[in-house]
Amino acid sequence: MTQPITFSDPNMLAWLESQTDDQFDEAPFGIVRMTRDGIVAAYCKSESHITGISQEYALGKYYFTQIAPCANNMMVASKYAQPELDEELDYILTYVCEPVKVRLRLLKSPDSRFQYFLVDRKSFS
Template sequence: MIHFSDPHLLDWLEHQTNGQLDEAPFGVVRMSRDGVVIAYCKSESHITGITPEYAVGKYYFTQIAPCANNFLVAAKYAQPTLDEELDYVLTYVSQPTKVRLRLLKSPSSKYQYFLVDRRWTE
């Protein structure tokens, strides 16, 4: 089983089908390079209450998670390479939820990823 902080997580994600992402033990949002949701896994849906059917095809940072449309999160995807973990509080749609985020992409990756681990605690 892959772990949230695994240094090879981006490579693993790139080799999974959209359906296989549902098996990840943390939330996974697979986005196109311009931020449109390609896959919204079951774990992410359980955290946010947003269904995959609703999320797929929408722009993530304005239509699905505007609470992450800021300098701390969304603006970082402008970088060509991104692998960052940060503590965050999701506030859109659901009650404020403490999470650990991991933001991933590389110049060679087909997609970019927004990962959520709900197990983070203070």
């Protein structure tokens, strides 16, 4: 990782865009890098530990139906239809794991190559 970053850092999107998939594994929170169409391009180790879904399984799958159907709703998935997005919200993940209270951060911009789904277990309000 080029520099430490915090979950709520205002420059998060620029930082994410500058990192390689392997560098995400060093982040203290979960990171999912998706194509603009919602296909998982990178799934970091922290995210895998939170959800119990392996990186190998997640790659290449449509995130909101094949990996995280619990986030395929108006509170999360539908927000990615916006051209620009930087929102944090408390959420309860119910993937294939026990319900987990987390803080989500949803990110994308018209200029970004990818869109991002971040998960922090420590920041739940």
